[in-house]
Amino acid sequence: MEALEDHAKDNGDIYIINYDSFDGDVDDISTTTQAPKDPNFIDFDEISRICNESFITPLSNTLLFNTTGKLLDENDKTSMCYFRCFFEKSGLMENFKLNKDMVRKYMWPATGDSIEHCESERKDEPNACVRAYAISQCIMMRALTDARNKPTV
Numbered sequence: 835m836e837a838l839e840d841h842a843k844d845n846g847d848i849y850i851i852n853y854d855s856f857d858g859d860v861d862d863i864s865t866t867t868q869a870p871k872d873p874n875f876i877d878f879d880e881i882s883r884i885c886n887e888s889f890i891t892p893l894s895n896t897l898l899f900n901t902t903g904k905l906l907d908e909n910d911k912t913s914m915c916y917f918r919c920f921f922e923k924s925g926l927m928e929n930f931k932l933n934k935d936m937v938r939k940y941m942w943p944a945t946g947d948s949i950e951h952c953e954s955e956r957k958d959e960p961n962a963c964v965r966a967y968a969i970s971q972c973i974m975m976r977a978l979t980d981a982r983n984k985p986t987v
Contacts, residue, residue: 876924876940885919903975911963918966930965932973941977948976 882896891913895905905913921927926936932949952972959965 878924878940881920881923885916885923889913889916889919891916899971899974901978903971903978911961914967915963917970918963921966921970927966927969930969932969937973941973948973952976 885891889912895910895913895916898904898906899913899917907913924936924940925933926940927933930953932953934949937949952969955972956965956968959968
């Protein structure tokens with residue numbers, strides 16, 4: 835007679851473990867199929883990693899920008915280029931134009947003329963990183979201001 839554990843070792847997506855021999859190392863466990871990703875999924879962590887490879891920016895700069903809309907050093911072109919890279923690769927901005935749907939989905943829902951106003955920031959700036967940073971800073975400042983003035987419960 836065949837033991838139940840010998841019969842049901844691998845039944846497709848679920849791998850049944852014999853707990854008598856399980857050593858507690860969950861890294862040894864895997865499924866046979868990967869869960870499908872949402873085609874609209876944006877991996878912001880991966881984009882951040884990619885941009886940081888070219889424009890090394892400390893996490894503290896990113897956190898400061900996300901909470902205040904500013905950099906510690908407002909002349910730091912490397913961090914400005916990082917934010918240009920991040921906004922462009924994530925689809926939030928292309929050719930200095932903000933993607934309204936993406937901005938509203940992933941940042942605070944921009945109100946009024948925020949998008950149009952911010953796109954006009956530093957329009958004559960020859961340095962693409964400085965201009966992109968000015969636009970992203972503007973939209974972040976407006977998002978932070980809107981969030982403070984219209985708190986959600």
